[in-house]
Amino acid sequence: MTARALGRRRGAMSGTAWIGIAVAALAAWSFSGLDVSGSRLVALPAMLARMFGQFFPPDVEYGRASVVPAILESIQIAWFGTLVGAVLSLPLGLAAAGNLFPRASRAIKPVLAAIRAVPEILLAIYFVPVVGLGAFAGTLAIGLHSVGTLAKLTADVVESMDERPVEAVSASGGGSASVLRFAVLPQVLPEIVALWLFRFEINVRASAVLGVVGAGGIGGVLLNTLRYRAFPEAGAVVVLTVVVVLAIDAVSGALRERLVRE
Amino acid sequence: MNSIVNGMVNGRPVPPSRVRGRVLAAVALLLLAGLTAWSAAGIGVTLEVFLNASRIGRLVEESFPPAWNFWPRLVKPLLETVQIAILGTLFGGIAALPLAVLAARTVSPSRPLYWLSRNVMNVLRTMPDLFWAMLFASAVGFGPFAGSLALTVFTVAVVSKLTSESAESIDLKLTEAVRASGGNWLETVWFSVLPQVLPQYVSYVLYAFELNVRASTVLGLVGAGGIGMVLNTQRTTFQYARVTMIVLFIFAVVLAIEQLSAAARRRLV
Structure with a gap:
């Protein structure tokens, strides 16, 4: 395998050269278009050190009183949004599986792709005027986007499952309800639940930024502390966010491993 | 029950x-x-809000039809958005490679370095892209420079993690062969590890580029450059017909670049 990879590499040399030229041209174009310069890059480490230096020690009292509640709100948004996404995506994802429902699949998949193409924060911009500022708008945004991603991944899992149980159930006279209940769900559900957990980890990060457009959670707090250059307070936001996200990743990752292994 | x-x-x-x-x-x-x-x-x-049809109706009325004639003011910010994504991917892609090699258990030169780089990677991954954008905008000032830096860190986080996993699953016989013929650590990496992970690494960088194009469209919401800056102005002044126009523009560009990048990745793998 390795020998083949090496051989292919040598054969593709001229192609590689072209790609190199294209990348260099794109880089040059991007450099010229932006406010990036050598002198700014040289000054960067000192600027970062100055700011991050002021983050420490973080303001513990502010962390306790203002940061922790906002982070908890972000977690609530992520949890409930993931739940909404999971509940709605299960039937949609099954219907979008090409091996079970070919016609429905062709109709649903483009819709899911369209939902996925809009980032959560853009969805939140539309939900805020309808339901008002706050966590509920963020939850709806996370929920809707999760439907798009989870239904697609659910369909992928179903499409790559073992088809033999399906044949067995229908051969012994089972209708499509029995096929779903006895042949499809038992084999795909653990993997799908693992996907939900993984989506929850992603949604924690996504919900953390929704506060930027007023949709609740910790993002608005960070934006405000930085706007007023309240760096010890911003330090509390950053440190607590890192700790909480690491903890959630660890718990959720362990659960996922158990689910997929069993 | x-x-x-x-x-x-x-x-x-x-x-x-x-x-x-x-x-x-x-x-x-x-x-x-x-x-x-x-x-x-x-x-x-609460489900009450969904019954409040007048609010939904008003939003739809204000958002549609999109302000088509707004597009000339979107071209330059949109190009800037793509440029931010390109620079972030380029810087981040380059920086991710050494970190990935250090954080791959089977290849890393020393335990403490492995442990350190692994933890750096994990901490980098905890922070969402817009958090980095806020931090950099605060450190270097508003503008696309802050956005490119944010995406650089984000790219390092994504690409180094995936590449280190690939590096852990390479064929170690080649590595041993280089070492047996007198190669030092750097030479084993250069002649055995990099050639084996290169195709996957490039496809991860392209994947990161897709994520970056998506992310770069909203960086401007926190002042880090690109079309999001325009979006933020129109959003805060409730010009939703223009917001819809911007979202459609973003939508088209994201889909187009994704198709291009996915095609390139298919050719690679």
């Missing part, structure tokens, strides 16, 4: 391991239900 009494489920005896399994499942379900109730209460979930 199932009542568990003295090791009996619904009056029938079951092996103790199954009882424990069911008790655990019940506790887990209760925990999840509690988490859900806590979240719903904290968020203030």
Whole structure:
């Protein structure tokens, strides 16, 4: 395998050269278009050190009183949004599986792709005027986007499952309800639940930024502390966010491993 | 539904391991239900708003039709957005490679370096892209420079993680061969590790580029350059017909670049 990879590499040399030229041209174009310069890059480490230096020690009292509640709100948004996404995506994802429902699949998949193409924060911009500022708008945004991603991944899992149980159930006279209940769900559900957990980890990060457009959670707090250059307070936001996200990743990752292994 | 009494489920005896399994499942379900109730209460979930048709109607009225004639003011910010994504991918892609090699268990030159780079990677991954954008905008000032830096860090986080996993699963016989013929650590990396992970690494960089194009469209919401800056102005002044126009523009560009990048990745792998 390795020998083949090496051989292919040598054969593709001229192609590689072209790609190199294209990348260099794109880089040059991007450099010229932006406010990036050598002198700014040289000054960067000192600027970062100055700011991050002021983050420490973080303001513990502010962390306790203002940061922790906002982070908890972000977690609530992520949890409930993931739940909404999971509940709605299960039937949609099954219907979008090409091996079970070919016609429905062709109709649903483009819709899911369209939902996925809009980032959560853009969805939140539309939900805020309808339901008002706050966590509920963020939850709806996370929920809707999760439907798009989870239904697609659910369909992928179903499409790559073992088809033999399906044949067995229908051969012994089972209708499509029995096929779903006895042949499809038992084999795909653990993997799908693992996907939900993984989506929850992603949604924690996504919900953390929704506060930027007023949709609740910790993002608005960070934006405000930085706007007023309240760096010890911003330090509390950053440190607590890192700790909480690491903890959630660890718990959720362990659960996922158990689910997929069993 | 199932009542568990003295090791009996619904009056029938079951092996103790199954009882424990069911008790655990019940506790887990209760925990999840509690988490859900806590979240719903904290968020203030209500279905009432959906019955408030007038608000939805007004939003739709204000958002459609999109302000088509707004497009000339979007071209330059959109190009800037793509440029931010390109620079972030380029810087981040380059920086990710050494970190990935150090963080791959089977290849890393020393335990402490492995441990350190692994943890750096994990901490980098905890922070969402817009958090980095806010931090850099605050450190270097508003503008696309802050955005490119944010995406650089984001790219390092994504690409180094994936590449280190690929590096851990390479064929170690080649590595041994280089070492046996007198190669030092750097030479084993150069002649055996890099050639083996290169195709996957390039496809991860392209994947990161897709993520970056998506992310770069909203960086401007926190002042880090690109079309998001225009979006933020129109959003805060409730020009939703223009917001819709911007979203459609973003949508088209994201889909187009994704198609291009996906095609390039297919050719690679």
